[in-house]
Amino acid sequence: MLEKTQLLKKRYGLVTDINITEDLELPSNLLIDVLRMINEALINVIRHADTDKAQVDVYIKKEKLIVKIINNGIPFPEKYQQRHDHYGLIGIRERAKAHGGDLKIWSTPEVGTIVLIEIPLGGKSNV
Structure with a gap:
């Protein structure tokens, strides 16, 4: 992850x-998918948010893996969050669902955009 973010910088x-x-x-298959979801979310920041800063938080809360990608750039219009021609979001959502998880997006002018990925860990805080 550090290498990828250094390359993006x-x-x-x-x-x-x-x-x-x-x-x-994390199990290797989950780790690979998490890294790909984070990468896609950061590419979306580069392409659409018009900002040069992002934050990635990865932690466990209540037996779920939580991945948050936050930026303070241009808000992401809600009408695009569910469109089927935005393949980056489709990929993130499908990868999360493949592990029993979910993708949520909040975006406002005051905050920017928060991409939240939650994946249940099957009762284990560290797999």
């Missing part, structure tokens, strides 16, 4: 603050 100027629970361990 070098290539596009996106500075990403990353906060990941230190002892977090």
Whole structure:
């Protein structure tokens, strides 16, 4: 994740603050999908948010893996959040659902955009 965000900073100027629970361990298939979802969300920040800063938080809360990608850029219009021609969001949503999870998006001019991915961990706080 750190390597990817450094590459995005070098290539596009996106500075990403990353906060990941230190002892977090995930099965490899989930880890790969989480990294891909984060990457797609950050690419969306670069393409659409008109900001050079993002924040990624990854932690466990109530037996769920929580992944938050936050930016303070241009809000993401609600009418686009459910469209079927936005393949990045479709991919994020499908990857989350493949693990029994969900994708939620909040976006306002005051806050910016929060992409929230929640994935149940089957009763284990660290898999």
